[in-house]
Amino acid sequence: MKIIVLGAGLIGVATAYYLWRDGHEIEVIEREAEAASATSYANACLISASRALPWPNPGSRGTLWRSLTDADAPMRVTRWLDPALWRWGREFMSYANEQEFARLTGAKLAFARFCQDELEAALAATGVECGYRRDGLLYVCRSDATLAAARARAALVGAHGYEARVLGRESAIALESSLAASTVVGGTLAVSDAQGDSRAFTRALARWLASRPERPVRFRMGETVRATPLQRLRSFELSTAAGKLDADAFVVALGPQTAAFGRAMGRRVPMYPVKGFSLTVPVRDTTKAPTRGGICEDSLIAWCPLTTAQGPAMRITTGAVFCGDDNGYRDADFVAHRRHFDALFPGALAWEHPSVECWACQRPMTPSTLPIIQRDPTHANLYWNCGQGHIGWTMSCGSGRVLADVVAGRAPAFTTADFQQL
Numbered sequence: 001m002k003i004i005v006l007g008a009g010l011i012g013v014a015t016a017y018y019l020w021r022d023g024h025e026i027e028v029i030e031r032e033a034e035a036a037s038a039t040s041y042a043n044a045c046l047i048s049a050s051r052a053l054p055w056p057n058p059g060s061r062g063t064l065w066r067s068l069t070d071a072d073a074p075m076r077v078t079r080w081l082d083p084a085l086w087r088w089g090r091e092f093m094s095y096a097n098e099q100e101f102a103r104l105t106g107a108k109l110a111f112a113r114f115c116q117d118e119l120e121a122a123l124a125a126t127g128v129e130c131g132y133r134r135d136g137l138l139y140v141c142r143s144d145a146t147l148a149a150a151r152a153r154a155a156l157v158g159a160h161g162y163e164a165r166v167l168g169r170e171s172a173i174a175l176e177s178s179l180a181a182s183t184v185v186g187g188t189l190a191v192s193d194a195q196g197d198s199r200a201f202t203r204a205l206a207r208w209l210a211s212r213p214e215r216p217v218r219f220r221m222g223e224t225v226r227a228t229p230l231q232r233l234r235s236f237e238l239s240t241a242a243g244k245l246d247a248d249a250f251v252v253a254l255g256p257q258t259a260a261f262g263r264a265m266g267r268r269v270p271m272y273p274v275k276g277f278s279l280t281v282p283v284r285d286t287t288k289a290p291t292r293g294g295i296c297e298d299s300l301i302a303w304c305p306l307t308t309a310q311g312p313a314m315r316i317t318t319g320a321v322f323c324g325d326d327n328g329y330r331d332a333d334f335v336a337h338r339r340h341f342d343a344l345f346p347g348a349l350a351w352e353h354p355s356v357e358c359w360a361c362q363r364p365m366t367p368s369t370l371p372i373i374q375r376d377p378t379h380a381n382l383y384w385n386c387g388q389g390h391i392g393w394t395m396s397c398g399s400g401r402v403l404a405d406v407v408a409g410r411a412p413a414f415t416t417a418d419f420q421q422l
């Protein structure tokens, strides 16, 4: 079959790989000049399968309340009057109970493990380099309250087969000596979690696909896809400035833009963009910097050491802002990154260096925070692979594999029964 994949982020490129592997002729259409130029450009780079917990939980009302009353809360809502957010929020809250939390937790943790295995298989099969390292991620606590919560989380994910070792202060410092100058009280080491540069992965996999001697994948960069509903929504036409798109099947993998795209063709895609802020800062003193990725349980900043063309750097991300389709940022959005990172690793980074890179992008979040991977309910030649949300790097390859199974009409390698549905 000839299949056109819309979007060259992590999800679109991974989908192209699995469809190519099945013997299809593939085109990928992307509006930016390069793959991984939107959400997949500068995320936290953590393969944090053990953190694949659903966002709706029995404590979600408290989290919402904190976002209203605490100026320092990582989650904020700035578009209260957006009807799309209200609708999304109503569905989100319908999952915020013990029963749904247990169901979604089981499905999401199992899918994340499947996805990490698929990612490792894809790396081995293609030889793509992205600095992948599977030697655990360190989740650190600066207060007894977060350490108690971390202990409970370790037990929860432990029941689903993930080993999360609870560490006291001395053991955390033994693992990451640069924490010695901080006030950490302990943390957890998620043993099978990993890290890797998601932008490097996406771009290298795209190059690998484009350079196949047999059926090279054609990447059409710099083309924006538009959808036009036809015959009162009974059919549709897709086009770019270069003309109408012609294929046997189409896969929509437009990340946070998927909902707007769906609306244009009369399909409601339950998804809302949640903005996060990302900083990439050169390392000044490697002896003071963390050696592996992690998250601070108190502030929810995440970090990951990266190797860039300019030398060692640290990716630091935080923030979850419900502000609609908006990628804007101000200097003030990065104050928390520096304050919290410096509290853990003082003197490690060259904050004033001219190559410091600021970035903001949106997580494509569904209300259940599980992805949508399925055939369209009415259009037999249209497929959706979207909504991987806060964990799309971790879920990229598994999502591509499942989508390829759905297109082939095979039983999916991972059941999609608990996923978000259209």
Ligand SMILES: Cc1cc2nc3c(=O)[nH]c(=O)nc-3n(C[C@H](O)[C@H](O)[C@H](O)COP(=O)(O)OP(=O)(O)OC[C@H]3O[C@@H](n4cnc5c(N)ncnc54)[C@H](O)[C@@H]3O)c2cc1C
Pocket: 006, 007, 008, 009, 010, 011, 012, 029, 030, 031, 032, 035, 036, 037, 038, 039, 040, 041, 042, 043, 044, 045, 046, 047, 048, 223, 224, 225, 226, 253, 254, 255, 256, 257, 261, 274, 275, 276, 277, 278, 302, 317, 318, 361, 362, 363, 364, 386, 387, 388, 389, 390, 391, 392, 393, 394, 395
């Ligand atoms: C701050 C932050 C930190 C994160 N950290 C992690 C992490 O540590 N680990 C993890 O697993 N996940 C993480 N994530 C999540 C992960 O980055 C995303 O889930 C993932 O990048 C989504 O990939 P995508 O391909 O769906 O979207 P995108 O990367 O946005 O790709 C969609 C593509 O579609 C293109 N496009 C849109 N509209 C059109 C159109 N009309 N025509 C043509 N092209 C179009 C866009 O240009 C874009 O390239 C993080 C997210 C954020 C925001």
